[in-house]
Amino acid sequence: MQRFLFSLLIILISCLVTISQEKKKDYSQLTREEIINLSYDELLAIPLEDLVKLADKLGVSVDDLLNMKITVSSKTALTPRESPGIVSVVTADEIKNSGSRDLIDVLNMVPGFHFGYDIDGVIGIASRGNWGHEGKILILLDGQEMNENFYSTYQFGNRIPMSQIKRIEIIRGPGSAIYGGYAELSVINIITKDASDLKGVNVDYSAGLMQGGVLRNDLDIAAGQKFKDLEYTISGYASEGHRSNKTYENFAGYTYNMAGNAGIIAGQNINSSLKYKALSFRFIYDNYKTQEFDYIGFPFNYFRSYLGEIKYDWKLSDKLTLTPKLNIKEQEPWKMSYSDTIDEYYYHKKNIRTSVNITAQYQPTDKIIGTFGLEVLSDNAKDLLPDSTFYNGKNTISFYNQAAFAQFIFKTKIANIDIGGRVDKHSEFGTNFSPRLGLTKVIDKFHFKILYSKAFRAPAIENININDGIKPEHTTVSEIETGYQFNKSMFLTANVFDISIKDPIIYYLKPNGDDMYSNYNSTGTRGFEVEYRLVKQKYYFTVNYSFYYAVNNKVPVYEVSSDKSYLLGFPKHKVTLNSMFKISNNLNINPSLIYSGTRYAYVLNQNKLPGLNVKSPDLIVNLILNYQNFLIEKLDLSFGIHDIFNTGYEFIEPYYVEGNTYPPLPGYSRELFFRLGYRFDLR
Numbered sequence: 114m115q116r117f118l119f120s121l122l123i124i125l126i127s128c129l130v131t132i133s134q135e136k137k138k139d140y141s142q143l144t145r146e147e148i149i150n151l152s153y154d155e156l157l158a159i160p161l162e163d164l165v166k167l168a169d170k171l172g173v174s175v176d177d178l179l180n181m182k183i184t185v186s187s188k189t190a191l192t193p194r195e196s197p198g199i200v201s202v203v204t205a206d207e208i209k210n211s212g213s214r215d216l217i218d219v220l221n222m223v224p225g226f227h228f229g230y231d232i233d234g235v236i237g238i239a240s241r242g243n244w245g246h247e248g249k250i251l252i253l254l255d256g257q258e259m260n261e262n263f264y265s266t267y268q269f270g271n272r273i274p275m276s277q278i279k280r281i282e283i284i285r286g287p288g289s290a291i292y293g294g295y296a297e298l299s300v301i302n303i304i305t306k307d308a309s310d311l312k313g314v315n316v317d318y319s320a321g322l323m324q325g326g327v328l329r330n331d332l333d334i335a336a337g338q339k340f341k342d343l344e345y346t347i348s349g350y351a352s353e354g355h356r357s358n359k360t361y362e363n364f365a366g367y368t369y370n371m372a373g374n375a376g377i378i379a380g381q382n383i384n385s386s387l388k389y390k391a392l393s394f395r396f397i398y399d400n401y402k403t404q405e406f407d408y409i410g411f412p413f414n415y416f417r418s419y420l421g422e423i424k425y426d427w428k429l430s431d432k433l434t435l436t437p438k439l440n441i442k443e444q445e446p447w448k449m450s451y452s453d454t455i456d457e458y459y460y461h462k463k464n465i466r467t468s469v470n471i472t473a474q475y476q477p478t479d480k481i482i483g484t485f486g487l488e489v490l491s492d493n494a495k496d497l498l499p500d501s502t503f504y505n506g507k508n509t510i511s512f513y514n515q516a517a518f519a520q521f522i523f524k525t526k527i528a529n530i531d532i533g534g535r536v537d538k539h540s541e542f543g544t545n546f547s548p549r550l551g552l553t554k555v556i557d558k559f560h561f562k563i564l565y566s567k568a569f570r571a572p573a574i575e576n577i578n579i580n581d582g583i584k585p586e587h588t589t590v591s592e593i594e595t596g597y598q599f600n601k602s603m604f605l606t607a608n609v610f611d612i613s614i615k616d617p618i619i620y621y622l623k624p625n626g627d628d629m630y631s632n633y634n635s636t637g638t639r640g641f642e643v644e645y646r647l648v649k650q651k652y653y654f655t656v657n658y659s660f661y662y663a664v665n666n667k668v669p670v671y672e673v674s675s676d677k678s679y680l681l682g683f684p685k686h687k688v689t690l691n692s693m694f695k696i697s698n699n700l701n702i703n704p705s706l707i708y709s710g711t712r713y714a715y716v717l718n719q720n721k722l723p724g725l726n727v728k729s730p731d732l733i734v735n736l737i738l739n740y741q742n743f744l745i746e747k748l749d750l751s752f753g754i755h756d757i758f759n760t761g762y763e764f765i766e767p768y769y770v771e772g773n774t775y776p777p778l779p780g781y782s783r784e785l786f787f788r789l790g791y792r793f794d795l796r
Contacts, residue, residue, distance in 0.1 A: 229767040317333050
């Protein structure tokens with residue numbers, strides 16, 4: 114099989130090289146004035162290798178040319194080097210070139226992120242060694258909060274169309290001073306393509322083939338146009354696939370072949386927007402399904418969300434902009450049924466979150482930038498099963514939160530000073546304050562950041578319902594980053610961090626199988642991350658290394674008894690490489706790899722009982738080809754192999770309770786990957 118796949122790749126490369134003489138726009142012919150007048154969106158639409166040409170022509174770096182302004186860490190447009198956060202930006206080109214199949218692939222290439230197995234076929238996320246699945250990491254899609262509000266989780270895999278992503282802005286650190294809630298350890302802000310990017314209709318189909326059959330089928334269609342002051346976008350996405358083609362054996366002795374059977378993951382997503390001048394509307398429908406394989410009968414779990422937003426950017430003057438917005442989110446997560454066709458559930462609850470927010474952006478001078486606002490939100494939950502109630506004895510329950518937040522950036526000769534904070538007043542947990550302080554400075558080719566922040570997270574609806582004595586958790590994070598731009602093409606950044614979580618809210622299963630949430634004394638990590646980036650006209654590559662070790666971990670279910678510097682399920686060391694090499698005008702080849710160090714997991718021992726086991730390091734190597742204008746204009750092809758050496762990464766459950774836990778869940782193994790995309794112009 115391996116020889117066949119390599120031979121197929123070599124044949125395809127040869128064929129593509131021979132037909133890769135299609136003409137494309139020569140950006141080197143643009144004048145300096147034309148380059149300077151290009152908009153930010155137009156620059157983003159230009160392939161990275163052509164951006165290098167334009168930057169060389171102006172005598173600046175690609176970073177300077179793009180001047181990519183991000184808002185995720187401050188809600189104020191700043192460059193990544195100035196932004197008061199440890200920030201990563203993943204562009205559409207990088208996602209496409211790497212052949213990323215879903216968010217797991219994308220975020221695995223970012224320092225500090227890992228993934229683990231929760232329950233019921235669900236994959237969750239960790240940040241810098243800390244299990245963040247239960248409300249510690251905020252997921253935003255076009256500004257809409259995607260975490261469900263019963264347990265605060267977000268489920269990963271085959272859920273959001275990769276071809277429609279414009280960029281992903283990531284804070285590798287807390288964002289609670291601005292966002293509150295789930296922005297405790299990280300913020301992942303996914304921004305999709307708008308009307309200026311689409312300019313018509315885009316159709317993309319992707320498929321994956323593993324030994325044993327088809328792994329995935331994904332189809333997405335997006336359309337967008339702009340007519341003077343009016344613009345719209347609408348996209349639809351449908352996917353169905355499997356977690357693995359491996360055999361899974363749980364601790365109860367059940368053995369399942371996952372190839373084409375249990376482990377189904379399927380998603381549907383509709384994302385639409387309408388904008389007229391400063392008024393904008395957005396609606397998102399998200400429906401996701403996983404299949405459980407730890408119970409006889411393979412039950413399904415459904416996660417359904419409806420999200421809507423109305424927003425108005427009211428520019429009162431050149432110095433002041435006021436943005437009122439209304440958000441409504443209706444969700445029915447974790448619905449469990451033993452039938453994929455009958456509406457009969459063993460868990461079925463609905464929550465409607467309504468949020469009213471008004472934010473002001475004030476810049477009285479070039480040296481002072483202010484952001485401040487007010488927010489009021491309510492959660493109204495209902496148990497939809499007969500004779501089922503919450504802890505209050507009723508089938509409905511409500512919680513409220515009021516918040517005020519502010520951030521000021523003062524640009525001085527010594528450094529940019531960032532001072533901010535957020536006050537939350539929760540109906541169950543009273544008033545809490547989350548401060549934030551940062552110093553950042555760009556000195557020619559060198560920059561540094563010193564950051565300190567606190568985060569507060571109130572327990573979610575089911576946290577309280579399961580344990581009405583639960584308390585909020587509080588996180589303190591200190592970070593230092595330095596970076597150096599060696600020349601127009603070469604960048605190096607490094608940061609150290611210290612994370613301390615007090616009274617962490619921890620999920621586990623009790624010996625009788627019931628869910629439980631408890632506060633433990635503390636947990637946390639320390640570590641560092643290093644990233645090197647080189648960008649040339651004909652190639653680029655990014656390599657990064659991340660490291661953590663556990664500190665003050667007083668959570669027994671996270672503990673590795675034989676080495677307490679580890680946290681269960683996650684490697685202390687991770688190295689990633691993402692690269693692109695231009696073969697011709699329209700053809701590039703993209704090798705990438707992810708090395709994950711030693712991990713600890715509970716597996717079946719020789720006596721068929723759960724035992725702590727050291728899992729060897731994993732090396733995942735991928736090779737993807739991308740061809741623009743394949744055979745005909747506007748038809749793009751991606752083709753390649755994920756996990757060439759068939760390592761078969763496993764997702765480990767990062768918490769353990771004797772008598773009630775799950776062994777590692779097999780993940781994707783070697784996969785032959787294929788994607789076709791076509792663009793239609795609308796007149």
